[in-house]
Amino acid sequence: MNTDRRTFLKTAIAAGGAITIAPGVFLVAEAEAEAKPAEEPFSPKQRWGLLIDSSRCRAGCSSCVEACQKEQGWHSDNLGAADPQWIRKVEASDPRTGVSISLPVMCQHCAHPPCVDVCPTGASFRRVDGIVQVDRHLCIGCRYCMMACPYRARSFVHENIDDQRTHTPRGKGCVEACNLCSHRVDTGGGPACAEACPEGAMTFGDLNDPNSAISQALHKHHAVQLRPELKLDNGVQYLGI
Amino acid sequence: MRVFRPFLLFIAVAAVLVGAGTMLAVAETPAAGTTLASAEPMPTASASSGHCIMPTPFMRRNHMQLLMHDRRTEVHQGVREQGHNLEDCMNCHAVRDEQGRAVPITDSRHFCNKCHGSAAVAIDCFSCHRSTPESGRANAEASR
Ligand code: SF4
Ligand code: SF4
Numbered sequence: 610m611n612t613d614r615r616t617f618l619k620t621a622i623a624a625g626g627a628i629t630i631a632p633g634v635f636l637v638a639e640a641e642a643e644a645k646p647a648e649e650p651f652s653p654k655q656r657w658g659l660l661i662d663s664s665r666c667r668a669g670c671s672s673c674v675e676a677c678q679k680e681q682g683w684h685s686d687n688l689g690a691a692d693p694q695w696i697r698k699v700e701a702s703d704p705r706t707g708v709s710i711s712l713p714v715m716c717q718h719c720a721h722p723p724c725v726d727v728c729p730t731g732a733s734f735r736r737v738d739g740i741v742q743v744d745r746h747l748c749i750g751c752r753y754c755m756m757a758c759p760y761r762a763r764s765f766v767h768e769n770i771d772d773q774r775t776h777t778p779r780g781k782g783c784v785e786a787c788n789l790c791s792h793r794v795d796t797g798g799g800p801a802c803a804e805a806c807p808e809g810a811m812t813f814g815d816l817n818d819p820n821s822a823i824s825q826a827l828h829k830h831h832a833v834q835l836r837p838e839l840k841l842d843n844g845v846q847y848l849g850i
Numbered sequence: 851m852r853v854f855r856p857f858l859l860f861i862a863v864a865a866v867l868v869g870a871g872t873m874l875a876v877a878e879t880p881a882a883g884t885t886l887a888s889a890e891p892m893p894t895a896s897a898s899s900g901h902c903i904m905p906t907p908f909m910r911r912n913h914m915q916l917l918m919h920d921r922r923t924e925v926h927q928g929v930r931e932q933g934h935n936l937e938d939c940m941n942c943h944a945v946r947d948e949q950g951r952a953v954p955i956t957d958s959r960h961f962c963n964k965c966h967g968s969a970a971v972a973i974d975c976f977s978c979h980r981s982t983p984e985s986g987r988a989n990a991e992a993s994r
Contacts, residue, residue: 651928734926744925745978771954773980775937780978795928 644797656720656739657789657844658816659803660823660832661712664849665810668711671698676805677715680790682774686767693779694764695787696802701850710850713802713811715787716741716762717835718844724754724763733784739816739844742788750782759836762786789813789844816844902942903933910965913939917975936975941983955981 645651674696678684683693695715702709722741724733732747733754743754743763755763763786770780776792779785790800798804803811814823826832832846902909916934923929943961944952953959955976958967962981966973975981 645928647930647932649929650923736926736928738928746921746925769977771956771981773978775940775980775984778978778980783978795930 653737662848663712665808673802680801720842723757952982
């Protein structure tokens with residue numbers, strides 16, 4: 610997020626212009642993400658997370674997926690299930706009642722990530738601020754992590770690529786997944802998906818900061834993690850499922 | 851030891867072919883073949899700033915160490931040293947074709963290929979990293 614936008618949001622919020630995301634919940638998280646000084650390391654004081662309100666997420670809408678593709682420079686290679694996929698929309702319905710929900714699913718940024726446990730090279734790693742990502746310099750493309758991930762969050766690049774975004778190196782033979790737009794987070798912004806959602810269904814912020822919008826929302830509402838029985842302590846959590 | 855073996859072989863062959871008198875001369879100037887000298891790669895900064903982050907002799911010998919060191923500290927610890935990243939290299943050293951477009955690494959005119967091409971050293975950086983400037987800023991500066 611550029612300075613102007615941040616300044617605007619700060620001003621807007623100071624002026625009482627917070628954005629309502631649910632009764633009593635206000636989206637101010639993006640304005641709270643301060644830019645890390647470039648020459649300083651990540652801080653373990655932060656734990657970045659995402660709260661997704663599925664009651665706001667519209668079936669058929671894929672703004673978040675498109676925003677991710679544009680930001681990170683990935684697209685379908687017409688390989689079906691083997692296509693790159695950093696984020697996907699999932700529609701689920703209860704067969705008894707017919708009630709259906711729609712939600713985006715991406716890497717859940719587990720505190721105890723199975724992908725990191727199985728990686729033989731140390732390429733899959735968890736940053737001290739909670740973002741789980743792949744160091745492509747070390748990835749040998751074994752795909753153990755793809756099999757270990759309970760959320761099918763990772764994909765493998767099968768084709769040569771020459772149109773990468775500068776901030777997102779990616780290439781054939783490596784596994785990749787959502788990194789919460791770490792290049793934006795490190796400069797004070799938030800993930801492109803959260804910014805693009807027309808329904809304001811995604812709140813990004815610091816789970817360790819009790820004053821962040823995401824922490825406040827998590828105190829007011831009962832959020833759930835996908836497959837909580839695995840006890841992976843996910844950084845991505847959901848409302849309304 | 852491995853490095854010197856071709857030279858020893860070369861010297862031995864030279865000795866057999868033209869006699870011991872020329873051997874000394876060959877050994878003194880091992881890389882001074884005229885064809886090699888004229889084809890010596892001379893990467894020049896097409897940089898808008900006019901200078902590199904370090905003097906050329908330093909960069910010739912050490913650019914790989916800089917990149918290797920930074921990738922560890924940057925990806926895993928988040929320490930970004932200003933001006934020490936591949937993006938800046940690409941922005942400054944972009945080589946333009948006749949249409950003014952920056953040529954990718956697959957083109958022999960690409961800056962990195964000037965040395966790596968003639969030395970036949972394959973570089974892996976660009977199987978993942980973009981080999982041309984992406985931002986409008988860099989393109990505008992480079993075309994000035
Ligand atoms: S969701 Fe999957 S890829 Fe992401 S941290 Fe957890 S196990 Fe790893
Ligand atoms: S594919 Fe890469 S990141 Fe995944 S387990 Fe293998 S080496 Fe690690």
